[in-house]
Amino acid sequence: MNLNDFFAVIYELLGYAGTFSDDIYQEELYTSVGLINIFVGLFLTIVFYFFNRPKFSKLKYWLFMLLISFIINFVVGILVTQNTLTALGLEYKFIDYALFGLKNAVICIIVFVIWSYAFKWWNSDTKGIPKIFFGKF
Amino acid sequence: MAKLYVFGIGGTGSRVIRSLTMLLASGIDTGFDIVPILIDPDGAGGDLNRTTKLLREYQDLYTAGAGHKPNKYFKNKITTLGDIITEKGGGAKVFDGFRFELDGVQNDKFKDFIDFNSLDRNNKNLAKLLFSEKNLDADLDVGFKGNPNIGSVVLNQFTKSEVFQSFADTFEANDRIFIISSIFGGTGAAGFPLLVKNLRKANIEGKHYEYLKNSKIGAITVQPYFKVKQNDNSEIDSHGFITKTKAALHYYSKNISGNNSVNHLYYIGDAADNTYENNEGGKNQQNDAHFIELSSALAIIDFAHTDDTYLQTTNGKAIKPKFKEFGINGDNNLSFGNLYGASQNLLKQNLIEYFYFNLFTNNYLKDWLKAPFAKEYEPVIDQNFLYQGFYKTLTAFNSSFRVWIAELSRNSIAFSPFSVNPVVNQENKITDFSLGSNNIFTLVRDTPEKKNLNPFASNNDELFVSFLNKAAKATGNAPDAPKRFLEIFSQATTAVVNKKLI
Numbered sequence: 001m002n003l004n005d006f007f008a009v010i011y012e013l014l015g016y017a018g019t020f021s022d023d024i025y026q027e028e029l030y031t032s033v034g035l036i037n038i039f040v041g042l043f044l045t046i047v048f049y050f051f052n053r054p055k056f057s058k059l060k061y062w063l064f065m066l067l068i069s070f071i072i073n074f075v076v077g078i079l080v081t082q083n084t085l086t087a088l089g090l091e092y093k094f095i096d097y098a099l100f101g102l103k104n105a106v107i108c109i110i111v112f113v114i115w116s117y118a119f120k121w122w123n124s125d126t127k128g129i130p131k132i133f134f135g136k137f
Numbered sequence: 138m139a140k141l142y143v144f145g146i147g148g149t150g151s152r153v154i155r156s157l158t159m160l161l162a163s164g165i166d167t168g169f170d171i172v173p174i175l176i177d178p179d180g181a182g183g184d185l186n187r188t189t190k191l192l193r194e195y196q197d198l199y200t201a202g203a204g205h206k207p208n209k210y211f212k213n214k215i216t217t218l219g220d221i222i223t224e225k226g227g228g229a230k231v232f233d234g235f236r237f238e239l240d241g242v243q244n245d246k247f248k249d250f251i252d253f254n255s256l257d258r259n260n261k262n263l264a265k266l267l268f269s270e271k272n273l274d275a276d277l278d279v280g281f282k283g284n285p286n287i288g289s290v291v292l293n294q295f296t297k298s299e300v301f302q303s304f305a306d307t308f309e310a311n312d313r314i315f316i317i318s319s320i321f322g323g324t325g326a327a328g329f330p331l332l333v334k335n336l337r338k339a340n341i342e343g344k345h346y347e348y349l350k351n352s353k354i355g356a357i358t359v360q361p362y363f364k365v366k367q368n369d370n371s372e373i374d375s376h377g378f379i380t381k382t383k384a385a386l387h388y389y390s391k392n393i394s395g396n397n398s399v400n401h402l403y404y405i406g407d408a409a410d411n412t413y414e415n416n417e418g419g420k421n422q423q424n425d426a427h428f429i430e431l432s433s434a435l436a437i438i439d440f441a442h443t444d445d446t447y448l449q450t451t452n453g454k455a456i457k458p459k460f461k462e463f464g465i466n467g468d469n470n471l472s473f474g475n476l477y478g479a480s481q482n483l484l485k486q487n488l489i490e491y492f493y494f495n496l497f498t499n500n501y502l503k504d505w506l507k508a509p510f511a512k513e514y515e516p517v518i519d520q521n522f523l524y525q526g527f528y529k530t531l532t533a534f535n536s537s538f539r540v541w542i543a544e545l546s547r548n549s550i551a552f553s554p555f556s557v558n559p560v561v562n563q564e565n566k567i568t569d570f571s572l573g574s575n576n577i578f579t580l581v582r583d584t585p586e587k588k589n590l591n592p593f594a595s596n597n598d599e600l601f602v603s604f605l606n607k608a609a610k611a612t613g614n615a616p617d618a619p620k621r622f623l624e625i626f627s628q629a630t631t632a633v634v635n636k637k638l639i
Contacts, residue, residue: 053593053599053603054508054603054606055595124609126509127610128513
């Protein structure tokens with residue numbers, strides 16, 4: 001399975017949009033948007049876990065970083081697909097791009113949580129942020 | 138572990154042991170279990186009671202911290218003679234705490250103590266020759282009011298007591314003895330030579346104690362370092378301090394230093410220009426802590442750290458007795474920079490670390506109970522923890538430490554290594570200190586803060602928390618909250634002080 005197939009499975013789990021999804025797959029946009037999503041999440045978690053200090057080691061600041069990631073990925077999801085497909089002369093409604101941006105943003109939440117769990121053990125100041133499973137893990 | 142019996146005689150003895158307790162709390166280790174025995178007829182004495190309270194708190198904190206991973210604070214065991222006898226399976230109930238209670242001094246006049254009225258005429262005349270009318274009518278329950286001639290009679294009781302016998306019974310080959318006394322008052326000046334004589338004689342109720350006879354004995358004799366206000370109604374008059382000192386030194390030159398009774402004898406004193414209230418005794422006799430007392434406590438540490446080879450004794454005589462004095466580089470308002478090498482090394486790191494431990498727990502801890510060091514490891518340090526016995530005791534001890542620091546800085550000569558301002562109550566007694574700066578790492582005089590060039594780096598209490606989080610991660614969980622608390626704070630304060638100051 002190549003990267004495009006891998007990301008396509010994930011994105012289309014959240015909804016298949018017919019020809020719009022096919023065109024994104026065809027242009028291998030799943031790969032570029034997915035990789036941007038992963039690296040944005042990685043960058044922001046590194047900032048949170050490695051450049052943090054006790055005052056900002058709180059859940060509300062972690063949620064703030066997640067919000068930034070959400071917004072970036074939402075905008076990236078719209079711009080990358082719209083620019084590419086429009087350049088190819090393919091016309092879709094803005095709502096199609098917006099829904100894809102939203103899918104990308106939702107996936108970024110999962111990516112951000114995964115990165116967080118990979119890094120939260122490293123910094124003693126941020127240990128315990130976030131905690132899921134009823135605050136146990 | 139071998140024991141170091143520390144006899145604190147009179148008010149000065151109590152005050153020096155107070156300073157010693159603070160030093161041990163801050164992490165200084167003597168290598169001995171300390172057994173303080175306070176000998177003071179003035180049971181209501183402010184200094185005495187302040188010290189016994191402090192010793193009890195220290196014991197509780199030692200017990201709370203002992204037995205897991207090593208931590209710095211309260212690590213030197215302080216125990217009582219009663220505890221030692223119990224550990225050895227002895228049944229006799231010796232005194233419970235730290236103070237030996239003299240019988241027959243409560244509400245008694247000296248003439249009642251010696252049964253003056255039942256003496257025959259010749260003995261009455263002899264007693265009148267040795268003791269003035271004022272002496273004979275002196276109330277003993279507030280001490281000997283600067284009269285060693287009374288003290289030497291009353292304190293004889295100690296060496297004939299069950300306590301002294303129990304002490305001799307528990308004394309072992311590697312144990313040591315240290316005696317603290319002042320030379321210019323009543324209790325210390327009388328008690329010190331008497332005690333040394335009986336220790337070296339080592340014959341109690343017909344039983345001979347060879348270990349005691351050849352024990353390693355250190356002593357500090359504190360010469361005048363304060364005056365008291367002139368008061369015609371008081372028997373204590375500081376004009377006589379120097380004369381009494383000279384007379385006692387003359388006596389010691391034959392009976393203490395002259396006959397090699399003591400292995401190490403420390404002399405300390407100061408050209409006194411500070412004047413205390415003239416209290417003959419009782420709860421009002423509570424003097425501010427003084428640098429002389431802190432230095433005297435250092436003598437105990439010095440003696441404890443001295444190798445056995447320098448403390449050999451044969452037939453009750455020290456083979457190579459040493460006589461030591463203490464010097465400083467400065468004349469008032471001292472800080473760590475005014476101490477010479479060994480003293481500075483001993484005091485600086487430990488007192489600074491305890492100061493910051495104290496500062497953080499007192500000023501900031503409650504604001505950081507949601508930080509990882511507090512809530513991410515078991516047992517948690519939360520609001521409940523702050524209301525439990527251990528933390529209450531620690532708070533009480535730390536409050537005493539703050540008062541002690543502030544008193545040292547207010548006294549003359551002043552020892553003020555930290556930029557703090559004493560907070561006083563209506564009676565001008567120190568109750569706390571306030572900080573001289575908002576930046577907590579600028580509070581150590583003569584020791585500039587190591588600046589961090591990163592403008593985004595954490596500082597102040599936040600930096601402390603960062604080190605606490607690291608320490609908590611390294612320590613992990615602990616059997617109980619007090620052990621975890623002491624471990625992480627002892628690691629974190631060392632790290633933060635090394636990072637920012639030393």
